[in-house]
Amino acid sequence: MGMINVSKGGDFILVGFSEQPQVEKILFVVVLISYLLTLVGNTAIILVSCLDPKLRTPMYYFLTNLSLVDLCFTTSIVPQLLWNLRGPAKTITPVGCAIQLYVSLALGSTECVLLAVMAFDRYAAICQPLHYATVMHPRLCQALAGVAWVSGLGNTLIQSTITLNLPLCGHRKLYHFMCEVPAMIKLACVDIHANEIQLFMASLILLLLPLGLILISYALIAQAVIKIRSAKAWKKALRTCGSHILVVTLFYGTITAVYIQTNSSYAHRQGKFITLLYTVVTPTLNPLIYTLRNQDMKGALKRLLRKDLN
Template identity: 60%
Template sequence: MGIMRRINDSNLAGFVLLGFSDYPQLQKILFIVILILYLLTIFGNTAIILVSRLEPKLHTPMYFFLSHLSFLDLCFTSSVIPQLLVNLWYPKKIITYGGCVVQLYVSLALGSTECVLLAVMSYDRYVAICHPLHYTVLIHPHLCMILASITWLSGVATTLVQSTLTLQLSFCGHHQVDHFFCEVPVLIRLACVDTTFNEAELFVASILFLILPVSFILVSYGYIVQAVLRIKSTSGRQKAFGTCSSHIMVVFIFYGTIIFIYLQPAKSRSKDQGKFVSLFYTVVTPVLNPLIYTLRNKEVKGALKKFLRKIL
């Protein structure tokens, strides 16, 4: 009954996603750039999933987690970008209430899952570099399945709590969302009632899904750096540092931008800053992941060439 009441309160016509309406001259440029990045995201991440499945040499824990990451990125971008492209191209920027609800639940679940998955992947790299002789014993297929299940279940759990609490808020007929997709902090800012509890819950969730994973990743890579420095071969050190720096770059862009959005008081955020910063973790990071994690890898390049030769 509570959610049904909010549907009536929010107007059955839905919400207006203002997006980048304040920059009309920029909208068509953004449309072209985002469309190109979206197509690259689809191609790159789909290629990673197919190659990881079809190439026996890539049936390892690392590529098991990478295929999950690629699937997450595909789903996450597809929950946000198509609506964004429509709104950038057409003057009417309406999303139905049901569409907003779906976008809210799905994007938050997938984003939260990715936060945990990146931490799991850093543990995989830590074991591979710091304990190579015990890697197959420590990171076995059963553990991989357990860790993957935990990441997905944690994402689903947090969206059920956060999104449901957000939808219980009263918007008093306000239907103009000053953002390009339905996101928890933005809807909290739209509410016309006291949101102290929602902001406190959002802060706690941000600590659990942002600060703790980032801390775990930094500790893991601290040990990795120590292990790399003990490598006598200069080329070996450079290769290892190249892999580490790439992962750290993705971590910095992904977590840094989300922390900027989620760890500020919802009602004090700069609306324009928030929109442009959100583009990084919704558009830029998903296209960088396949480039940084796998397409620079000789094994993946070889597998891709073999796959392309088969289909052509």
């Protein structure tokens, strides 16, 4: 019934940042530059990881998956956002809204699980160095990446379908710059308490469970490094995990703020700016964090560029 509602009632209005027109102009430039950097940075990581034989390791296999998720995630959101920031038209078609909801939620959920998988990989590299190759064999890596993609797909099929089936009445104004579950369920003209509980439960499973696994991995890594008692071991561990810790902090710090407290007025007001951080800023910073802090990646880039120049 709800899907028919969605298709019949005309376009949705994405209010976004229209209450602050002066902010829109600045945001347009910032978002455009961020998006271009995201495209270049993540494409470079995918190409370098695939072309350089020295990077055929589990870490770079997962990093390639992360870059692919980030590329598609921002692309499902940013072009529409730029269009809306550019001029007075703030509409999105019901089909466009549904596609954005399904795709962005699938990819955001995939990233949550993928970051947990990458933490397990770092744990295996530091705590089981002698058995690393046997533990993280290609079949297991593919299975773990598969679990991340499938859980993202499963989550969006349930959440987005339930959200789109809510009966809508009255205005179609979304106080957001994208079609996202916390903003969408506020448009329903039925009691959404059950939906909020269901969203909270899904957030617990797909946000806090992977985060818990990440924290356990790092607790075990810290424990292993403390036992060794050498500054060299600490440096190596930081080199191995530093980039991942930064990315996890950026992504989880922001996405949890939006999804765990869906009902507060804080989430309503600040939610848009926090969402900008994990949809636009984090995918831009990920490749920078991973390449700037990473000798292998720098070496591979230099080798590829030398090959091209020769």
